[in-house]
Amino acid sequence: MRLLEINNLTRSFGGVLAVNDVSFSVDKGQIIAIIGPNGAGKTTLFNLMTGIYPPTHGTIMFKGTEITGLTAYQIARLGIARTFQNLQIFNNMTVLENVMVGRHIKSKTGFLGAIFPVWPVQREEREIVEHSLDKLAMVGLTDQAMQPANSLPYGRQKMLEIARAIALEPELLLLDEPAAGLNSTETRELIDTIYNLRDQGVTILLVEHDMETVMEIADRLVVLNFGNKLAEGTPYEIQNNQEVITAYLGEEGSGC
Amino acid sequence: MKELTRRKRLRHFLIALFTVFIFVLPFFVSNNYYLSVLVVIGIHTTVVVGLCLLMGYAGQISLGHAAFYGLGAYTSGILTSTYNISPWLAILAGAMGTGIVAYIMGIPIFRLKEHYLALATLGLGLIIHVVFMEEVELTGGPSGLSKGIPYLAIGNIVFNTDFKYYFLVWTVALLAIILANNVVHSRIGRALRSIHGSEIAAQSLGVDTGKFKLQVFALSAVYASIAGSLYAHYITFISPSPFGLMTSIQFVVMAVVGGLSNIWGPILGVTGVTVLTEGLKSIVPQLIPQAGGEYEIVVFGLILVIIMIFLPEGLTSGVVRLYEEWRYRKERADETS
Numbered sequence: 117m118r119l120l121e122i123n124n125l126t127r128s129f130g131g132v133l134a135v136n137d138v139s140f141s142v143d144k145g146q147i148i149a150i151i152g153p154n155g156a157g158k159t160t161l162f163n164l165m166t167g168i169y170p171p172t173h174g175t176i177m178f179k180g181t182e183i184t185g186l187t188a189y190q191i192a193r194l195g196i197a198r199t200f201q202n203l204q205i206f207n208n209m210t211v212l213e214n215v216m217v218g219r220h221i222k223s224k225t226g227f228l229g230a231i232f233p234v235w236p237v238q239r240e241e242r243e244i245v246e247h248s249l250d251k252l253a254m255v256g257l258t259d260q261a262m263q264p265a266n267s268l269p270y271g272r273q274k275m276l277e278i279a280r281a282i283a284l285e286p287e288l289l290l291l292d293e294p295a296a297g298l299n300s301t302e303t304r305e306l307i308d309t310i311y312n313l314r315d316q317g318v319t320i321l322l323v324e325h326d327m328e329t330v331m332e333i334a335d336r337l338v339v340l341n342f343g344n345k346l347a348e349g350t351p352y353e354i355q356n357n358q359e360v361i362t363a364y365l366g367e368e369g370s371g372c
Numbered sequence: 373m374k375e376l377t378r379r380k381r382l383r384h385f386l387i388a389l390f391t392v393f394i395f396v397l398p399f400f401v402s403n404n405y406y407l408s409v410l411v412v413i414g415i416h417t418t419v420v421v422g423l424c425l426l427m428g429y430a431g432q433i434s435l436g437h438a439a440f441y442g443l444g445a446y447t448s449g450i451l452t453s454t455y456n457i458s459p460w461l462a463i464l465a466g467a468m469g470t471g472i473v474a475y476i477m478g479i480p481i482f483r484l485k486e487h488y489l490a491l492a493t494l495g496l497g498l499i500i501h502v503v504f505m506e507e508v509e510l511t512g513g514p515s516g517l518s519k520g521i522p523y524l525a526i527g528n529i530v531f532n533t534d535f536k537y538y539f540l541v542w543t544v545a546l547l548a549i550i551l552a553n554n555v556v557h558s559r560i561g562r563a564l565r566s567i568h569g570s571e572i573a574a575q576s577l578g579v580d581t582g583k584f585k586l587q588v589f590a591l592s593a594v595y596a597s598i599a600g601s602l603y604a605h606y607i608t609f610i611s612p613s614p615f616g617l618m619t620s621i622q623f624v625v626m627a628v629v630g631g632l633s634n635i636w637g638p639i640l641g642v643t644g645v646t647v648l649t650e651g652l653k654s655i656v657p658q659l660i661p662q663a664g665g666e667y668e669i670v671v672f673g674l675i676l677v678i679i680m681i682f683l684p685e686g687l688t689s690g691v692v693r694l695y696e697e698w699r700y701r702k703e704r705a706d707e708t709s
Contacts, residue, residue, distance in 0.1 A: 166576055167575075188576050189576075189577075189578050189579055189580045189581070192575070192577055193578045200572075200573065204573035205570070206569030206574075208568055208633065212376075216559075216562055217577055219559075220579050224559075225560065226560070227587055230554060230561065231551045232551075232554070233558065241559070261375075280573075280577065284577060284578060
């Protein structure tokens with residue numbers, strides 16, 4: 117089933133084409149990786165998909181509905197969650213509270229309920245806590261739940277962002293360079309978590325520089341270069357694609 | 373889960389303890405002047421609790437809160453003295469009216485961020501202050517409402533002394549603190565804090581940040597309005613001067629001094645700043661006989677600078693942080709030994 121369809125997506129920043137006429141689609145249950153040299157437009161693509169800014173041209177369809185031009189919070193409500201390349205942890209909260217914000221759209225207490233926490237509000241609050249603790253357990257952060265989020269080391273903060281994103285039970289999860297800055301043990305844990313999520317039915321789209329990781333986990337890859345789509349295919353196809361090798365290694369490339 | 377319950381119990385225990393302290397305190401204060409200072413502290417605390425929700429939790433700023441304080445005071449004053457409406461009804465009308473004004477004015481204002489937002493709220497405060505000055509038929513202009521504002525009363529109890537008014541004001545202030553505490557530890561409170569933490573992450577988790585900013589702005593304006601009404605019925609005379617820019621700045625200084633994201637911050641900040649200004653009122657004329665009222669702004673500025681440099685989280689959170697760091701280190705040490 118088609119989950120996401122990107123058609124002729126273009127975004128320019130003052131004459132610079134950050135993303136130029138990119139089209140591809142993502143089927144449900146897949147792990148898709150977007151790769152490309154620095155400045156290829158990978159993060160811009162993510163920002164377009166999550167409504168941080170609108171595209172100049174083109175459309176984005178999610179589950180058959182057009183989501184182009186929707187705001188970030190509307191897109192999140194439809195079931196697309198993301199993490200960030202530069203961490204966007206809520207430093208003013210505990211680890212657990214960070215994940216609890218991820219339950220925002222799955223709960224409904226309003227200002228009145230917040231001011232007067234009657235029984236149903238308290239019950240909802242307990243559900244939020246239990247669910248969030250489950251997600252923390254998935255990424256191995258149970259013991260740190262009550263710590264301030266900014267007291268976690270970098271790699272743990274990245275896992276916290278994933279826990280927070282999956283707390284909203286997304287159908288599509290966008291991971292922006294999840295393995296960057298992780299050591300090999302942490303990368304292993306990350307890969308296990310990604311497989312785990314895929315097995316639970318979450319479709320995963322990731323931007324990643326770590327080629328070893330990408331080639332291992334991705335079902336398909338989309339290669340961007342200077343905002344254009346250069347190639348698309350299985351890891352094997354991409355590794356043997358002459359254009360991709362040239363883009364990465366220059367004209368006289370001779371293997372990594 | 374256990375840790376959460378423990379923290380919640382501790383908060384409730386502290387609030388209960390403080391409530392007892394507050395209601396016993398006036399029996400040990402015989403001096404009327406001190407009692408009146410405590411009443412003013414209660415009124416200002418109510419405003420600053422609301423302001424802290426906006427500034428400390430949602431991470432926004434308002435340099436115009438004295439205007440909402442004034443809207444509450446004038447609505448109460450005008451409705452009760454000119455139109456003979458029940459004071460309680462007038463307080464309610466003021467609160468609702470001010471909330472609606474804040475919400476509507478907030479729609480264009482909260483498109484702005486940071487310094488621009490600060491300037492826009494400052495402008496809003498100035499405009500409302502001009503209305504108080506110029507709508508002479510309604511407000512009495514610069515000389516104030518000419519007719520007396522009645523005292524508040526419940527049945528036969530008339531709140532016409534500092535001692536009685538103290539209990540009324542602090543009941544409201546404590547309610548303000550308890551309800552704000554409920555908000556902070558709820559889904560809404562987390563959404564507000566997430567805006568402060570990272571607006572872009574908050575949005576990507578489905579938080580409608582624009583809506584929440586408006587709602588918390590309106591809520592903080594309602595707090596200020598209720599406090600303003602209480603002020604009007606306490607002094608029983610109002611003029612525009614206490615609702616100007618100076619008061620707005622004073623509220624912000626109080627909030628920052630106490631600590632923006634702690635429920636005890638407002639009480640500490642308001643008490644600290646009030647005691648300091650009252651102290652200066654008696655000391656400065658003796659030291660510099662020709663000094664006018666303007667020295668206050670110099671003192672506020674100095675306090676703000678010193679706090680921002682040495683304790684950026686304010687007095688309460690600064691102390692809490694030091695305590696938590698100490699406890700965390702102790703736990704670590706216990707684990708390893």
